[in-house]
Amino acid sequence: MDAEAYRAPPRQAGAAISASGRLARSVLIALLLLAIFALSALAVQPDEVLGDPVLESRARAISAELRCMVCQNQSIDDSDAPLARDLRLIVRERLKAGDSDGQVMDFMVARYGEFVLLRPVMSWRNALLWAAPVLVLALGALAAFFGLKRRRAVAPQRLSADEEARFKALLAEGEGAPPEGR
């Protein structure tokens, strides 16, 4: 903050370009920097990119959901492995052939199993896993409910006949003499 305040005046004083021109230039620089960094993060090679931008964006979205079987924790969109490249090309081929996104996913799952999907699907086989948090919560709620119920059931108890008699005797005694310690 301080450094910025100190440097600002000279820049303004020597301003040969207008404020809007400066803005345009800084935006341009920012965009260039963005483009450079975006390129370095891409595993997708230029020769893979489809001509149709709509298909290409679908291909990118699908590739980001598919696991690279070689590097396992990367999507094929991120991975530089040769197999990932082959699979990216297949995704694009299938899209060009008119497959829906779901059909492309099914194609991959048929060959590599559900493991190829980075986001696991819900099915009867893993239903228990998905339901586990809810089940544990329900179990806890049940335990708490019955625990409290039992405690409530225990608290109010009638005196036995013996105790009743002693209590009455004590009361009668209390009426006769003043209470002690008060």
Added chain:
Amino acid sequence: MSTPDETPGQMPGPVRPRRRLWLVALPLVLFLALAGLFFSRLETGGDPSRIPSALVGKAAPTIALPPLEGLKGPGGTPLPGIDLAALAGKPTLVNVWASWCGPCRDEHPVLMQLAKDGRFNLVGINYKDAPENARRFLGQYGLPYQAVGVDPRGRAAIDWGVYGVPETFVVARDGTIVHKFVGPLTAEAVNGTLLPLIARLSGS
């Protein structure tokens, strides 16, 4: 606040302490069971990079792969490419290999041994390889295969769900994939898994 000892009522005295002891031990038991499970998976769960094939139990892809150019069989005749339909009489071992793959070199003596077993076919898919390198590899280390199909772009291998070489599939007589070995075949894998499997497949 009110412990059961202070309020002996409807509940018979000795039952509750016994039940509570059991409840007190429950978390410990659960913890030990989970810890045991995790530890056993950690120790014997195996290599997580070895993913079981999605194709086990399904029909093998009906591929016909062209032969490796210039490769001669034992009789001097050209070795055929892969046509699974022609191999249907016996169980078939499909080995995916490449000359550039180090582990393939390690498993090759095992394959040469297996080639002597007459109960099953042994065929090779030559994955993303240069034909002259593949021929030189087989010339140097021996030819265990009855047929070699070339897959220069790796497309057939993707149909087989291959994600690294070497991989070896066991295909039953009816063309279903029964088992997949990921990585080089070892003597233990052959004796422990493959041969019993072959015995079962050719027996029935």
